[in-house]
Structures are given as C-alpha cells and as structure tokens.
Amino acid sequence: MKVKDLRIFLSDRGLECSGCQEKSDFVRMAHQYRSLNPAGSAEKRAVPAKKFWEAWADIAHAECEKAVRLRSNDPTTEPFKSVCSTLRSATDSYLMQHGRKVANQLKKTPHHLLQTSFKDIYFEAGSHLFQILADYCLASPAAQENCQSLGAVMSAMDGACGADFKMWTTNVGIENTNPMYEIIDTRDDL
Secondary structure, three states, rough: OHHHHHHHHHHHOOOOOOOOOOHHHHHHHHHOOOOOOOOOOOOOOOOOOHHHHHHHHHHHHHHHHHHHHOOOOOOOOOOHHHHHHHHHHHHHHHHHHHHHHHHHOOOOHHHHHHHOOOOOHHHHHHHHHHHHHHHHHHHHHHHHHOOHOOOOOOOOHHHHHHOOHHHHHHHHOOOOHHHHHHHHHHHOOO
C-alpha cells in the first residue's frame, strides 16, 4: 500500500497519524487499528417489532435513565422517574403525530420510518437528540419540575431544548443524511 492508501485507511476509521513521517509509521498505526471497522459500517442494528413511536419512546426513556445515572442519581426515585416517564409519553405522542404525518406525505408507512431510523447515522442522530432533551429536562430542579408536564416536553421537542425532532423525523422520512451529520457534529465528545 502507498502512504496515500494508508492515510485513507486510517481516515475511514476516524484516525489521523499525527507525527507520522515515514511509511513505516503509517503501516504501524494501520496494523495497530486493523480490527477497527470503518466509520458507518457498524453491524446492522436490529429493528424492533414495534411501531416507530413506541421504539423511540423506549430509546428516549433509556437515554433519560442514562443521563440520570451520569448525574449520580437513581432513575427509580422521584422526580427522575416522573421526568423519564413523561419523556417516554411525550416521545410516543410527538412521533406518532409527526411520524404519521411525514409518512402520509411521502406515501410511506410508519414502518418505513422505523427501518430508516435504525440505520447508522439516523439512529446516532436520534439518540443524540434524546440525550439533548434529557439533559435539558434534568438540568435543574426547575427544569425537572417543568418536564413532568407532557405539554412542556412536547414544546421542548419542537426546538426549545435545542433539539428539533420535527426536522429529524422529516429527514428520516426523506432519507436525507446531511442534517444527521450536522446533528452529530454538535456532540461535545468528538
């Protein structure tokens, strides 16, 4: 392989060989990360046998509980239990409403949205949006109290929390990946 090919091999895996000057440096790093899958070629995610909104409601609940645990709290205690439960209900209602609307406009079924939403980039972006929503709802005691209201969470999902679920649902429907990368680029962990 040429150095150019080795650079491509590493960049496909999200790696960069800083400080590499000789071909042997690139070969050593490529050999070290040879078992790492290229970005975007992760194993296929199993699509649950649920409706689009039910599957994502479960994911929203799981992301909420994960955010509670990251704050060193117990998700089975109040107010965290109520907040996560409300997030699940709001997600179910919101995605049922907008998922059906998008599917009908595109002459698809909600099952098509479910299948698309579980593909790599769409799933990553959706999960990230639910992380943003969970962080918004758990930010302070006042936010936790506010997020025990279904209406407040649904308005937050319209963009008040910094995550636009309507845009995500529409782009899942039309299978547009560009906005998904923009959503993922907002992550702090990159």
